[in-house]
Amino acid sequence: MTFAEMSASEFVHSTDTRRMGTAENRAGVLLAALAAGSLLLTGCSGSAQADGENATPQDGGVLKVAYDVDPTCLDGQQVGQNVTLNITRQITDSLTDQDPKTGEIKPWLAQSWDVSDDAKTFTFHLRDGVKFQDGTDFTSASVKENIEAIEDLGAKATIGQSYIDGLTSIETPDEQTVTFSFDKANAQFLQATSTMNLGFYSSKTLKQTAEQRCTGKDLVGTGPFALDKVEHNKAIILKRNDDYDWPSSLAGHDGPAHLDGIEFSIVPEASVRNGSLLSGQVDVDTSVQSQDEKTLEAQGLDIVSRANPGVVYNLVPKTTGAIASDKAVRKALIKGIDREQLNTVVSDHQAPATSVLAKSTPGYEDLSAALAYDPDGAKKLLDDAGWKPGADGIRVKDGTKLSTTLTYWQDAPFLELVQQQLRTIGFDLQLEKKTIAEVTALQAEGKEDFTFGNLTRSDADILRNYFGAKEQNANSRKPGEIDEILARTTETLDEDERKADFTEAAELILDEGYSIPIVELTGIVGTGRDVHDFSFEASSRYQLYDTWLGGDQG
Structure with missing residues (x-):
């Protein structure tokens, strides 16, 4: 049974897709009707989301993002907090991706996969030509090395450990094929391969201690952005990976990201973040207060939100x-x-x-x-x-x-x-x-x-x-x-x-x-007038590969 894309809760239908989605296929995905739990958008003309099909993406610029708290650890294999994973999602890729509208599992670094009927064996067929940001090749050996590293992290990687519980072997018959075998049925594993907790780092990164990786030093992935500078409690700066050419099949374009880079600054005070967004000193406020929403919208800024599943x-x-x-x-x-x-x-x-x-x-x-x-x-x-x-x-x-x-x-x-x-x-x-x-x-x-x-x-x-x-x-x-x-x-x-x-x-x-239970956690983000295509992936973390900066496109 061969799987190229699969619902997170429906694994019985299969479609073999040996070639990653073309731009036409991706457009079809992105224009699909919003399902329950999909992205909620509000805004005014000229904003990031309102331009829709009429907006032409522009390359260049640094997206300035204001965080309310500092991510104390930047390693997505160790940490499950949004403040970390919103950054590591830009640095690391996954074997699969999940459509936030439908819950379907889609190709990414794996172009197709086979799942046994008893859900004990998962074989992934990898894309050719993928490289880490240090120039080394991403192969089946990279997948095996990373999953074994997660095992070695033990309790420091609680979430990742739960995803691979019962794993008995990882086989790499060739550079583009990797097979996971479990001692018991593990129906949740395919969706787990779309998460950042099972994202991939280079061998150089994996040689570091868990503590060193938390600092962000030499944290090297395959993603569209590379970690450039870390000053805890001040800023985390990412730069574009100019060699990037292996986006998810859900992406809106091919090749490198539109943005030159992303700067995450730590701004604990809500009033300062709000004022900076209104003045244009920052492009994104990641934690808009409910009392500030109407003020921002009245000024023509967008509030973008999605409930965390x-x-x-x-x-x-x-x-x-x-x-x-x-x-x-x-x-x-x-x-x-x-x-x-x-x-x-x-x-x-x-x-x-x-x-x-x-x-x-x-x-x-x-x-x-x-x-x-x-x-x-x-x-x-x-x-x-x-x-x-x-x-x-x-x-x-x-x-x-x-x-x-x-x-x-x-x-x-x-x-x-x-x-x-x-x-x-x-x-x-x-x-x-x-x-x-x-x-x-x-x-x-x-x-x-x-x-x-x-x-x-x-x-x-x-x-x-x-x-x-x-x-x-x-x-x-x-x-x-x-x-x-x-x-x-x-x-x-x-x-x-x-x-x-x-x-x-x-x-x-x-x-x-x-x-x-009290309330649903919802990412409530304010975006500046020049921010376009700021989006969330299925886990409601930021997906900034397609995001771009530009003036009025109307």
Whole structure:
């Protein structure tokens, strides 16, 4: 069975495409109707997206991008945070790509592939002529070397490790063919090959320590942009790879990128980013505040957005915690959040959670009934479990106060409203914002009752990655029924069976209170008047190969 493109959840149909898509084929892809969870665009005439077919791409210029936080580690094989992966997506390519509109898996560095009926063997046929930015050839040996390097990273590459779990061998019969064999069915692996966590670096890069790679020193990929300069907490500068000629079949053009380079500057203050965008000092604000959206749009600037697929922003209870170990508390928190009211504080481009998964995730099912606001029900759960209101309204049980401190680094102003809502049921949620490094260190200690975050992936298998007791095990829980259900999702290629199992697992996760969903993470980006074709790939990370700068094209 030969596969050239395949849906993330549908692996049973095959089409052999030995030649990468032509410009005509790519145009057909790009003009396809937007499906559920596709890119949301708003804007005015003369903006990046409004010109459409009438705009003629221009080469040249440096795209100036304002970040709100510094990526402490620049290695996409180690890190799963957007601030890192939005950069490494420009530096590294993948075996496959995923259509953000349909979820289909498309050719990139692999021009076609074969998948065994039992989903244990995956053979990729690579493109000719691909090179790393240091001039060395990208071959099947490069693929093998990188995947083995991910294995060697161990816990430092948690996400990548989960994608290749059960890998028994990597065979390279020739320079353009590589075969992965697993000891059990691994239906999620094909979509995983489209992610940056399985992106590719040169041999020189892989010889470095994990710590050296985090700094960005000699981080060499095959991508359209190369890393030029890194000054942490100041700027990360990329320059165009002039030899690039192997874009994804989803790309809008051939050859090198249009931009001369990209400069990611670290600008923590929202007011400064907003002012810089309005004045033209920066071209892109990657973290537009909801209160600034209308101001930017009134000035003719675009707000570009797309919900991140995968696990939504949620509170994650640790079953080892003094408070979070109580199922009644976990369930009460689900009932105690008025998600409809969150609409008053989140962006017009953002939506309250309706499941553990975001709506843009292939395999998503609406479970909003399980998230209904029921403060009386929440109070009854706590009463019955022995949590009684104290003099200050905060509940107490056996001398333990129903109070916890939540540390987080994300821009999440809605947490303050959640804090107020939970206080009405007697739960004291203290909020403490820290740096990424500080939060990561605290979470590594495993002492907190609750963590906050999300995990992005354009496949519902993210539930297994995030909640699986043998994977990241976000709840620090023992294996159980959820794991049995999630294991079934890797054993079948049938999309309907997989979706049914993912839905059952999500329902059980909510029933046990292992996730308290809040809102969908949405990338809300402001773009300047001269920015064209700023787009998101399937995982809602930036895809800047087709992006270009130019004046009024009307």
